[in-house]
Amino acid sequence: MPEPLSAAIVGGSGYVGGELLRLLLAHPHVTVLQITSESQTGRPVHTVHPNLRSVTDLKFSQEGSLDAVDILFLALPHGSAAGRMDHFDGLAQRIIDCSADFRLRDAGVYAQWYGHAHPDPDRLPRFVYGLPERHRSELTGATHASGVGCNASATILALGPLADEGLLERVVADIKVGSSEAGSRPSESSHHPERSGVIRSFMPTGHRHQAEVVQTLGTGFDLSFSVTSVGLVRGVLVTAHCFLRAAVTEKDLWALYRNHYGSEPFIRLVNQRRGIHRYPEPRLTTGSNFCDVGFVVDQGSRHRRVVVLAALDNLVKGAAGSAVQSMNLMIGCDEVAGLGFPGLHPL
Numbered sequence: 448m449p450e451p452l453s454a455a456i457v458g459g460s461g462y463v464g465g466e467l468l469r470l471l472l473a474h475p476h477v478t479v480l481q482i483t484s485e486s487q488t489g490r491p492v493h494t495v496h497p498n499l500r501s502v503t504d505l506k507f508s509q510e511g512s513l514d515a516v517d518i519l520f521l522a523l524p525h526g527s528a529a530g531r532m533d534h535f536d537g538l539a540q541r542i543i544d545c546s547a548d549f550r551l552r553d554a555g556v557y558a559q560w561y562g563h564a565h566p567d568p569d570r571l572p573r574f575v576y577g578l579p580e581r582h583r584s585e586l587t588g589a590t591h592a593s594g595v596g597c598n599a600s601a602t603i604l605a606l607g608p609l610a611d612e613g614l615l616e617r618v619v620a621d622i623k624v625g626s627s628e629a630g631s632r633p634s635e636s637s638h639h640p641e642r643s644g645v646i647r648s649f650m651p652t653g654h655r656h657q658a659e660v661v662q663t664l665g666t667g668f669d670l671s672f673s674v675t676s677v678g679l680v681r682g683v684l685v686t687a688h689c690f691l692r693a694a695v696t697e698k699d700l701w702a703l704y705r706n707h708y709g710s711e712p713f714i715r716l717v718n719q720r721r722g723i724h725r726y727p728e729p730r731l732t733t734g735s736n737f738c739d740v741g742f743v744v745d746q747g748s749r750h751r752r753v754v755v756l757a758a759l760d761n762l763v764k765g766a767a768g769s770a771v772q773s774m775n776l777m778i779g780c781d782e783v784a785g786l787g788f789p790g791l792h793p794l
Protein backbone atom coordinates (compact mmCIF):
# COMPACT_ATOMS: atom_id res chain seq x y z
CA MET A 448 0.00 0.00 0.00
CA PRO A 449 1.56 3.36 -1.02
CA GLU A 450 1.52 5.51 2.08
CA PRO A 451 0.06 7.71 3.26
CA LEU A 452 -3.21 7.73 1.32
CA SER A 453 -4.85 11.12 0.85
CA ALA A 454 -8.36 11.86 2.08
CA ALA A 455 -10.87 14.70 2.07
CA ILE A 456 -14.05 15.25 4.09
CA VAL A 457 -17.08 16.99 2.59
CA GLY A 458 -19.52 18.52 5.10
CA GLY A 459 -16.71 18.88 7.63
CA SER A 460 -18.30 21.49 9.88
CA GLY A 461 -20.91 18.98 11.08
CA TYR A 462 -20.66 16.57 13.98
CA VAL A 463 -19.88 13.50 11.87
CA GLY A 464 -17.36 15.47 9.77
CA GLY A 465 -15.62 16.58 12.97
CA GLU A 466 -15.44 13.04 14.29
CA LEU A 467 -14.10 11.75 10.97
CA LEU A 468 -11.34 14.34 11.16
CA ARG A 469 -10.53 13.53 14.81
CA LEU A 470 -10.15 9.84 13.97
CA LEU A 471 -8.27 10.34 10.71
CA LEU A 472 -5.76 12.78 12.22
CA ALA A 473 -4.56 9.86 14.35
CA HIS A 474 -4.65 7.34 11.50
CA PRO A 475 -1.27 5.83 10.58
CA HIS A 476 -2.00 5.36 6.86
CA VAL A 477 -4.19 8.34 5.87
CA THR A 478 -3.60 12.07 5.64
CA VAL A 479 -6.55 14.46 5.42
CA LEU A 480 -5.67 17.14 2.88
CA GLN A 481 -8.97 19.03 2.71
CA ILE A 482 -12.14 19.42 4.75
CA THR A 483 -14.99 21.43 3.31
CA SER A 484 -17.61 23.76 4.69
CA GLU A 485 -19.60 26.28 2.75
CA SER A 486 -20.51 28.29 5.85
CA GLN A 487 -16.99 28.28 7.41
CA THR A 488 -14.75 28.53 4.35
CA GLY A 489 -11.31 29.90 5.19
CA ARG A 490 -11.67 29.51 8.96
CA PRO A 491 -9.40 27.19 10.97
CA VAL A 492 -11.05 23.86 11.71
CA HIS A 493 -10.62 24.35 15.47
CA THR A 494 -13.02 27.30 15.44
CA VAL A 495 -15.83 24.77 14.84
CA HIS A 496 -14.24 21.66 16.38
CA PRO A 497 -12.43 23.16 19.40
CA ASN A 498 -11.23 19.75 20.61
CA LEU A 499 -8.85 19.80 17.60
CA ARG A 500 -7.09 23.04 18.62
CA SER A 501 -3.30 22.55 18.25
CA VAL A 502 -3.94 19.15 16.69
CA THR A 503 -4.34 20.37 13.11
CA ASP A 504 -3.65 23.53 11.08
CA LEU A 505 -6.28 22.64 8.48
CA LYS A 506 -8.71 25.33 7.36
CA PHE A 507 -12.12 24.71 5.85
CA SER A 508 -12.19 24.95 2.08
CA GLN A 509 -15.06 25.20 -0.37
CA GLU A 510 -16.42 22.06 -1.95
CA GLY A 511 -15.75 23.60 -5.39
CA SER A 512 -12.00 23.71 -4.66
CA LEU A 513 -11.64 20.01 -3.84
CA ASP A 514 -8.66 18.26 -5.43
CA ALA A 515 -8.55 14.59 -6.34
CA VAL A 516 -7.78 12.28 -3.38
CA ASP A 517 -7.55 8.57 -2.70
CA ILE A 518 -10.55 8.49 -0.34
CA LEU A 519 -13.47 10.89 -0.11
CA PHE A 520 -15.75 10.98 2.94
CA LEU A 521 -19.17 12.59 2.53
CA ALA A 522 -20.74 13.84 5.77
CA LEU A 523 -23.57 15.84 4.24
CA PRO A 524 -27.21 15.88 5.28
CA HIS A 525 -29.46 13.18 3.89
CA GLY A 526 -30.34 13.87 0.26
CA SER A 527 -27.35 16.10 -0.49
CA ALA A 528 -25.02 13.52 -2.05
CA ALA A 529 -27.28 11.25 -4.09
CA GLY A 530 -27.74 13.58 -7.05
CA ARG A 531 -24.03 14.49 -7.28
CA MET A 532 -22.22 11.20 -7.35
CA ASP A 533 -20.84 11.69 -10.88
CA HIS A 534 -19.01 14.73 -9.53
CA PHE A 535 -17.73 12.94 -6.40
CA ASP A 536 -16.72 9.84 -8.38
CA GLY A 537 -14.55 12.13 -10.50
CA LEU A 538 -12.63 13.17 -7.39
CA ALA A 539 -11.84 9.84 -5.76
CA GLN A 540 -11.70 6.15 -6.50
CA ARG A 541 -13.02 5.31 -3.03
CA ILE A 542 -16.04 6.97 -1.47
CA ILE A 543 -17.74 6.55 1.89
CA ASP A 544 -21.05 8.39 2.17
CA CYS A 545 -22.17 8.72 5.78
CA SER A 546 -25.70 9.83 4.88
CA ALA A 547 -28.66 7.55 4.32
CA ASP A 548 -28.57 8.14 0.54
CA PHE A 549 -26.96 4.80 -0.36
CA ARG A 550 -27.73 2.58 2.63
CA LEU A 551 -30.70 0.73 1.14
CA ARG A 552 -30.13 -1.61 -1.78
CA ASP A 553 -33.69 -1.62 -3.11
CA ALA A 554 -35.00 1.62 -4.67
CA GLY A 555 -38.58 0.53 -3.91
CA VAL A 556 -37.79 0.18 -0.19
CA TYR A 557 -36.05 3.55 -0.31
CA ALA A 558 -39.17 5.20 -1.78
CA GLN A 559 -41.36 3.52 0.84
CA TRP A 560 -39.32 4.89 3.77
CA TYR A 561 -38.12 8.21 2.38
CA GLY A 562 -41.33 9.19 0.58
CA HIS A 563 -39.77 9.85 -2.85
CA ALA A 564 -38.01 7.99 -5.62
CA HIS A 565 -34.25 7.56 -5.26
CA PRO A 566 -32.51 10.06 -7.59
CA ASP A 567 -29.80 7.61 -8.68
CA PRO A 568 -31.15 4.05 -8.23
CA ASP A 569 -28.60 2.45 -10.59
CA ARG A 570 -25.82 3.33 -8.16
CA LEU A 571 -27.43 1.67 -5.13
CA PRO A 572 -25.93 -1.81 -5.77
CA ARG A 573 -22.45 -0.30 -5.95
CA PHE A 574 -22.43 0.64 -2.26
CA VAL A 575 -21.68 -1.84 0.50
CA TYR A 576 -23.53 -1.21 3.78
CA GLY A 577 -20.71 0.03 6.00
CA LEU A 578 -21.12 -2.17 9.06
CA PRO A 579 -17.99 -4.38 9.07
CA GLU A 580 -19.44 -6.92 11.53
CA ARG A 581 -22.02 -7.85 8.86
CA HIS A 582 -20.21 -7.05 5.59
CA ARG A 583 -16.50 -7.57 6.21
CA SER A 584 -15.79 -9.61 3.11
CA GLU A 585 -17.70 -7.25 0.77
CA LEU A 586 -16.02 -4.19 2.27
CA THR A 587 -12.56 -5.67 1.80
CA GLY A 588 -11.20 -3.97 -1.31
CA ALA A 589 -14.53 -2.23 -2.07
CA THR A 590 -14.58 1.22 -3.66
CA HIS A 591 -17.94 2.49 -2.31
CA ALA A 592 -19.45 2.14 1.14
CA SER A 593 -22.46 3.71 2.74
CA GLY A 594 -22.54 4.91 6.29
CA VAL A 595 -24.83 3.32 8.82
CA GLY A 596 -27.81 4.52 10.80
CA CYS A 597 -26.73 4.75 14.43
CA ASN A 598 -29.97 3.28 15.81
CA ALA A 599 -29.86 0.65 13.09
CA SER A 600 -26.26 -0.31 13.94
CA ALA A 601 -27.01 -0.80 17.62
CA THR A 602 -30.13 -2.84 16.85
CA ILE A 603 -28.44 -4.98 14.20
CA LEU A 604 -25.49 -5.73 16.47
CA ALA A 605 -27.82 -6.56 19.37
CA LEU A 606 -30.07 -8.91 17.40
CA GLY A 607 -27.69 -10.34 14.78
CA PRO A 608 -26.70 -13.57 16.55
CA LEU A 609 -30.30 -14.46 17.48
CA ALA A 610 -31.58 -13.59 13.99
CA ASP A 611 -28.86 -15.64 12.28
CA GLU A 612 -29.85 -18.68 14.35
CA GLY A 613 -33.54 -18.23 13.43
CA LEU A 614 -34.44 -17.84 17.09
CA LEU A 615 -36.38 -14.58 16.84
CA GLU A 616 -40.14 -14.60 16.50
CA ARG A 617 -40.97 -11.06 17.58
CA VAL A 618 -38.85 -8.12 18.77
CA VAL A 619 -39.82 -4.84 20.41
CA ALA A 620 -36.77 -2.58 20.17
CA ASP A 621 -36.95 0.41 22.49
CA ILE A 622 -34.20 2.88 21.55
CA LYS A 623 -32.99 5.90 23.52
CA VAL A 624 -30.88 8.48 21.73
CA GLY A 625 -28.86 11.60 22.54
CA SER A 626 -29.25 14.99 20.89
CA SER A 627 -26.17 14.92 18.62
CA GLU A 628 -27.99 12.33 16.52
CA ALA A 629 -29.92 15.23 14.97
CA GLY A 630 -26.76 17.01 13.76
CA SER A 631 -25.28 20.42 14.52
CA ARG A 632 -27.94 22.63 12.99
CA PRO A 633 -30.14 24.07 15.79
CA SER A 634 -33.87 23.47 15.75
CA GLU A 635 -36.88 24.14 17.95
CA SER A 636 -36.56 20.71 19.54
CA SER A 637 -32.81 21.10 20.19
CA HIS A 638 -33.21 24.45 21.97
CA HIS A 639 -31.69 23.84 25.42
CA PRO A 640 -34.78 24.57 27.57
CA GLU A 641 -36.78 22.20 25.36
CA ARG A 642 -34.14 19.46 25.06
CA SER A 643 -32.37 19.37 28.39
CA GLY A 644 -33.35 16.44 30.59
CA VAL A 645 -36.07 15.17 28.25
CA ILE A 646 -37.40 11.68 27.82
CA ARG A 647 -39.41 12.57 24.72
CA SER A 648 -40.99 10.06 22.43
CA PHE A 649 -39.53 10.94 19.04
CA MET A 650 -40.60 8.19 16.65
CA PRO A 651 -42.72 5.59 18.48
CA THR A 652 -43.31 4.07 15.04
CA GLY A 653 -42.04 4.66 11.54
CA HIS A 654 -38.34 5.42 12.15
CA ARG A 655 -36.41 5.03 8.89
CA HIS A 656 -33.57 3.06 10.46
CA GLN A 657 -35.96 0.14 10.78
CA ALA A 658 -35.53 -0.43 7.03
CA GLU A 659 -31.77 -0.94 7.51
CA VAL A 660 -32.39 -3.52 10.22
CA VAL A 661 -34.82 -5.47 8.03
CA GLN A 662 -32.46 -5.26 5.04
CA THR A 663 -29.61 -6.65 7.15
CA LEU A 664 -31.35 -9.26 9.31
CA GLY A 665 -34.19 -10.28 6.98
CA THR A 666 -37.93 -10.60 7.40
CA GLY A 667 -37.91 -13.79 9.47
CA PHE A 668 -39.22 -12.02 12.57
CA ASP A 669 -41.66 -9.24 13.41
CA LEU A 670 -39.88 -6.02 14.41
CA SER A 671 -41.36 -3.09 16.34
CA PHE A 672 -39.01 -0.12 16.58
CA SER A 673 -39.54 2.92 18.84
CA VAL A 674 -37.13 5.82 19.31
CA THR A 675 -37.08 8.16 22.31
CA SER A 676 -34.92 11.29 22.72
CA VAL A 677 -33.19 11.48 26.10
CA GLY A 678 -31.06 14.11 27.80
CA LEU A 679 -27.69 12.85 26.59
CA VAL A 680 -25.50 14.54 23.97
CA ARG A 681 -23.98 11.33 22.61
CA GLY A 682 -25.22 7.79 22.87
CA VAL A 683 -27.67 5.15 21.75
CA LEU A 684 -29.09 2.44 23.99
CA VAL A 685 -31.23 -0.31 22.50
CA THR A 686 -33.33 -2.40 24.87
CA ALA A 687 -34.66 -5.17 22.65
CA HIS A 688 -37.42 -7.35 24.08
CA CYS A 689 -36.96 -10.54 22.09
CA PHE A 690 -39.65 -13.23 22.05
CA LEU A 691 -37.99 -16.44 20.93
CA ARG A 692 -39.10 -19.50 19.00
CA ALA A 693 -37.30 -21.78 21.48
CA ALA A 694 -36.31 -21.48 25.11
CA VAL A 695 -32.66 -20.64 25.84
CA THR A 696 -30.55 -20.38 28.96
CA GLU A 697 -28.08 -17.65 29.77
CA LYS A 698 -25.32 -20.18 29.12
CA ASP A 699 -26.73 -20.74 25.61
CA LEU A 700 -26.68 -16.99 25.00
CA TRP A 701 -23.09 -16.65 26.16
CA ALA A 702 -22.11 -19.45 23.77
CA LEU A 703 -24.08 -17.90 20.89
CA TYR A 704 -22.80 -14.34 21.36
CA ARG A 705 -19.23 -15.49 21.99
CA ASN A 706 -19.36 -17.57 18.86
CA HIS A 707 -20.54 -14.58 16.78
CA TYR A 708 -18.53 -11.84 18.39
CA GLY A 709 -15.54 -13.52 20.07
CA SER A 710 -13.12 -12.21 17.46
CA GLU A 711 -14.81 -8.87 16.77
CA PRO A 712 -12.42 -6.06 17.73
CA PHE A 713 -15.15 -3.54 18.59
CA ILE A 714 -17.85 -5.63 20.23
CA ARG A 715 -17.67 -6.17 23.97
CA LEU A 716 -20.01 -8.58 25.69
CA VAL A 717 -21.21 -6.96 28.91
CA ASN A 718 -23.15 -9.07 31.37
CA GLN A 719 -21.59 -8.89 34.82
CA ARG A 720 -23.03 -10.37 37.96
CA ARG A 721 -21.86 -7.57 40.22
CA GLY A 722 -21.27 -3.86 40.28
CA ILE A 723 -23.07 -0.91 38.74
CA HIS A 724 -21.86 -1.49 35.17
CA ARG A 725 -23.52 -4.85 34.67
CA TYR A 726 -25.11 -4.02 31.31
CA PRO A 727 -24.25 -1.89 28.27
CA GLU A 728 -24.31 1.82 28.97
CA PRO A 729 -23.78 4.43 26.23
CA ARG A 730 -21.65 6.76 28.34
CA LEU A 731 -18.91 4.14 28.65
CA THR A 732 -18.55 4.03 24.86
CA THR A 733 -18.22 7.81 24.44
CA GLY A 734 -15.60 8.68 21.84
CA SER A 735 -14.78 5.02 21.22
CA ASN A 736 -15.63 2.66 18.38
CA PHE A 737 -17.02 0.03 20.74
CA CYS A 738 -20.52 -1.35 20.71
CA ASP A 739 -21.30 -3.03 24.03
CA VAL A 740 -23.81 -5.88 23.86
CA GLY A 741 -25.48 -7.68 26.78
CA PHE A 742 -28.42 -10.01 27.39
CA VAL A 743 -30.67 -11.32 30.16
CA VAL A 744 -33.11 -14.23 30.12
CA ASP A 745 -36.45 -13.39 31.69
CA GLN A 746 -36.76 -16.47 33.87
CA GLY A 747 -40.39 -15.75 34.75
CA SER A 748 -41.63 -15.17 31.21
CA ARG A 749 -44.21 -17.49 29.66
CA HIS A 750 -43.26 -16.00 26.28
CA ARG A 751 -39.58 -17.01 26.13
CA ARG A 752 -38.52 -13.38 26.53
CA VAL A 753 -34.87 -12.41 26.37
CA VAL A 754 -33.79 -8.78 26.79
CA VAL A 755 -30.82 -7.85 24.62
CA LEU A 756 -29.11 -4.52 25.15
CA ALA A 757 -26.63 -2.64 22.97
CA ALA A 758 -24.91 0.69 23.56
CA LEU A 759 -22.70 2.79 21.32
CA ASP A 760 -21.63 6.36 20.56
CA ASN A 761 -23.82 7.50 17.67
CA LEU A 762 -21.06 9.72 16.26
CA VAL A 763 -18.38 7.00 16.39
CA LYS A 764 -19.53 3.36 16.05
CA GLY A 765 -22.84 4.77 14.78
CA ALA A 766 -21.19 6.95 12.10
CA ALA A 767 -17.54 8.08 11.76
CA GLY A 768 -15.94 5.10 13.51
CA SER A 769 -17.71 2.49 11.40
CA ALA A 770 -16.81 4.60 8.34
CA VAL A 771 -13.11 4.53 9.26
CA GLN A 772 -13.31 0.80 10.09
CA SER A 773 -14.90 0.25 6.67
CA MET A 774 -12.19 2.37 5.03
CA ASN A 775 -9.52 0.24 6.70
CA LEU A 776 -11.02 -2.83 5.03
CA MET A 777 -11.37 -1.02 1.70
CA ILE A 778 -7.70 0.02 1.63
CA GLY A 779 -6.40 -3.25 3.06
CA CYS A 780 -4.82 -2.04 6.28
CA ASP A 781 -5.31 -3.22 9.86
CA GLU A 782 -9.05 -3.02 10.55
CA VAL A 783 -8.51 -1.33 13.92
CA ALA A 784 -6.06 1.33 12.68
CA GLY A 785 -6.88 4.77 14.09
CA LEU A 786 -9.64 3.42 16.29
CA GLY A 787 -7.80 2.62 19.52
CA PHE A 788 -9.38 5.24 21.80
CA PRO A 789 -11.01 3.28 24.67
CA GLY A 790 -13.55 5.86 25.90
CA LEU A 791 -13.52 7.65 29.25
CA HIS A 792 -14.49 6.85 32.80
CA PRO A 793 -15.73 8.66 34.73
CA LEU A 794 -17.37 11.11 32.38
Ligand SMILES: NC(=O)c1ccc[n+]([C@@H]2O[C@H](COP(=O)([O-])OP(=O)(O)OC[C@H]3O[C@@H](n4cnc5c(N)ncnc54)[C@H](OP(=O)(O)O)[C@@H]3O)[C@@H](O)[C@H]2O)c1
Nearest residue numbers: 458460461462463484485486524525546628630631761766
Ligand atom coordinates in the same frame (compact mmCIF):
# COMPACT_ATOMS: atom_id res chain seq x y z
N1 LIG B 1 -25.39 12.71 13.91
C1 LIG B 1 -25.37 11.40 13.95
O1 LIG B 1 -25.45 10.78 15.04
C2 LIG B 1 -25.28 10.58 12.68
C3 LIG B 1 -25.12 9.19 12.79
C4 LIG B 1 -25.05 8.43 11.61
C5 LIG B 1 -25.13 9.05 10.38
N2 LIG B 1 -25.30 10.41 10.32
C6 LIG B 1 -25.40 11.00 8.98
O2 LIG B 1 -24.20 11.73 8.72
C7 LIG B 1 -24.51 12.89 7.94
C8 LIG B 1 -23.95 14.11 8.66
O3 LIG B 1 -24.58 14.19 9.93
P1 LIG B 1 -24.20 15.30 10.99
O4 LIG B 1 -24.86 14.90 12.26
O5 LIG B 1 -22.73 15.55 10.96
O6 LIG B 1 -24.95 16.56 10.38
P2 LIG B 1 -24.61 18.10 10.58
O7 LIG B 1 -23.95 18.26 11.90
O8 LIG B 1 -25.86 18.84 10.32
O9 LIG B 1 -23.54 18.41 9.45
C9 LIG B 1 -23.82 18.41 8.08
C10 LIG B 1 -22.88 19.38 7.39
O10 LIG B 1 -23.17 19.39 5.99
C11 LIG B 1 -23.04 20.72 5.47
N3 LIG B 1 -24.16 21.00 4.56
C12 LIG B 1 -24.09 21.02 3.23
N4 LIG B 1 -25.30 21.22 2.69
C13 LIG B 1 -26.14 21.38 3.69
C14 LIG B 1 -27.53 21.64 3.76
N5 LIG B 1 -28.26 21.75 2.65
N6 LIG B 1 -28.10 21.75 4.96
C15 LIG B 1 -27.37 21.62 6.10
N7 LIG B 1 -26.04 21.37 6.08
C16 LIG B 1 -25.44 21.26 4.89
C17 LIG B 1 -23.05 21.66 6.66
O11 LIG B 1 -21.87 22.42 6.62
P3 LIG B 1 -21.72 23.81 5.83
O12 LIG B 1 -23.10 24.45 5.74
O13 LIG B 1 -20.79 24.58 6.67
O14 LIG B 1 -21.18 23.44 4.50
C18 LIG B 1 -23.08 20.80 7.89
O15 LIG B 1 -22.06 21.11 8.80
C19 LIG B 1 -26.04 12.95 7.80
O16 LIG B 1 -26.41 12.48 6.53
C20 LIG B 1 -26.53 12.02 8.89
O17 LIG B 1 -27.73 11.36 8.54
C21 LIG B 1 -25.36 11.18 11.43
